[in-house]
Amino acid sequence: xxxxxxxxxxxxHYLIDGNIARKIVRALDVHSEDVILxxxxxxxxxxxxxxxxxxxxxxxxxxxxxxPLLRSEYQEETTRVVQQDFLEFDLRKAAQExxxxxxxxxxxxxxxxxxxxxxxxxxxxxVRDAVVMVQLEVAERIVARPRTKDYGIxxxxxxxxxxxxxxxxxxxxxxxxxxxxxxxLLRLDFSRRPFYALKNEHLFRQVVRSTFGKRRKILLNSxxxxxxxxxxxxxxxxxxxxLSRRPEDxxxxxxxxxxxxxxxxxxxx
Numbered sequence: 001x002x003x004x005x006x007x008x009x010x011x012x013h014y015l016i017d018g019n020i021a022r023k024i025v026r027a028l029d030v031h032s033e034d035v036i037l038x039x040x041x042x043x044x045x046x047x048x049x050x051x052x053x054x055x056x057x058x059x060x061x062x063x064x065x066x067x068p069l070l071r072s073e074y075q076e077e078t079t080r081v082v083q084q085d086f087l088e089f090d091l092r093k094a095a096q097e098x099x100x101x102x103x104x105x106x107x108x109x110x111x112x113x114x115x116x117x118x119x120x121x122x123x124x125x126x127v128r129d130a131v132v133m134v135q136l137e138v139a140e141r142i143v144a145r146p147r148t149k150d151y152g153i154x155x156x157x158x159x160x161x162x163x164x165x166x167x168x169x170x171x172x173x174x175x176x177x178x179x180x181x182x183x184x185l186l187r188l189d190f191s192r193r194p195f196y197a198l199k200n201e202h203l204f205r206q207v208v209r210s211t212f213g214k215r216r217k218i219l220l221n222s223x224x225x226x227x228x229x230x231x232x233x234x235x236x237x238x239x240x241x242x243l244s245r246r247p248e249d250x251x252x253x254x255x256x257x258x259x260x261x262x263x264x265x266x267x268x269x
Contacts, residue, residue, distance in 0.1 A: 010063060011109030015045040015133070017174035024185060025049040027167050028105050028131045035098045039086045039106030039116065039132070042066060046105060047074060054078070056098060060086045087115055095126035104130035110179070113138055114154070120188065121161050130188045131167075139166045139184035151248050153212045157205070159252050160196065162188040196256040199263040207259050211247035219243040219250075219258075228266065238265055 015021055024046060030036060030053040041047045041059045043066060050057055057079040061067055067083040075081055082089065095102055104127055108116055113134050120130050142158045143166050144150035158164045170183040198204055206226050214222040220236055220243035236243065241258050250258070 011111035012040075012042065012063070013107070013110070013175040013177060013179050014042050015107050015174060016176045017170075018045075020170055020174045021045045021049055023168070024105070024131065024133070025053075027185060027187070028103065030054050030103070034103050035095075035100055037091075037094075037102040037104050039104065039108060041070060042107070044070065044073060046107070050105070051076075051079060054103075056080070058082060058094065058102075060084055060089050062086070087112070087119055091119075091123040091126045101126055101128040103128050105132065107133040110135050110181075117142075117154070117158070117188075121157060124161050124190045124193075128191050129162075130186075130190075132186055132188075133170065133183050134186050136169055136182040136184040139186045142166075142186060142188075146251050147249055149248075152215070153208055156208050156212075156252055156255055158188060159194070160204075160256075161193055162190045163192040163194070164188050194252070196253060197260075198256050199260045203263055203266075204256065204259040207262070208247075208255055215247050217246070219245055219247065222247070223262075228262075235265065 028036075030050065032053070032055060034054040035056045035058070036050055036054045037058045037060065038047060038050065039060055041061055042063070047057070047059060047070070051074060055078065057074075059070055059074065059079065059081045061070060061081065061083060062085045064083065067081060070081045091102065104120060120127055138154070141150045141152060141154050142164045144152070144155045165187045167185040167187055170185065172178045172180070172182060175183070207223070210226045211219055211222045214225065219241075223236065223243065239258070239261055241261055
């Protein structure tokens with residue numbers, strides 16, 4: 001395939017190390033009945049090792065320069081090339097058309113890693129798992145444990161919706177152009193997500209985002225900033241939870257318990 005110059009505005013860092021590409025595909029462990037969705041295949045560093053392994057391969061690429069090359073090289077009965085921004089791609093509709101959940105893979109652009117991860121989380125009912133290359137710092141935040149500096153919104157949400165695993169680190173030398181940071185391969189396994197009996201998913205996200213948005217404050221002070229009906233000083237006194245703690249001290253399960261207690265009081269008064 002013709003080599004193109006990566007576009008800085010798209011955050012492109014092409015994977016050029018064949019050994020790393022093969023290692024990623026091995027980690028994905030593709031089976032013949034799988035439907036694989038690759039985010040930003042670029043010039044096919046992973047694609048060439050994925051073809052003919054799965055029941056179907058869907059390549060979602062935003063770079064108009066690359067799409068004709070991908071179609072020329074990979075357009076076949078089991079492979080479909082879609083020219084679209086992944087953030088605008090309808091995962092649920094595509095999964096319904098395929099009749100099964102996707103397995104997602106990709107070397108994610110650093111500048112939109114978080115939006116992509118949140119999109120996958122938001123539509124995780126259409127995704128079995130995701131094996132993605134991200135900045136090492138992001139991967140460390142996702143797998144971080146409570147009471148550490150890396151523990152935050154991404155940690156709690158990813159660990160609520162999936163079982164995240166940092167698989168291995170990748171040197172900048174594996175990419176062109178060479179990034180200034182190290183990368184890591186991350187797996188988000190939605191098929192093995194922990195079970196938490198959550199009463200209100202929207203409220204859960206509000207609680208997590210609000211408290212970590214003001215992580216130096218105790219829970220009580222940050223929760224008061226959430227716009228909820230019928231809440232005042234007396235309301236928060238009725239929460240059977242130690243609101244003098246800070247968000248980084250709470251486990252995912254404790255965030256669920258806190259959210260459920262707030263939901264109960266809002267519902268029953």
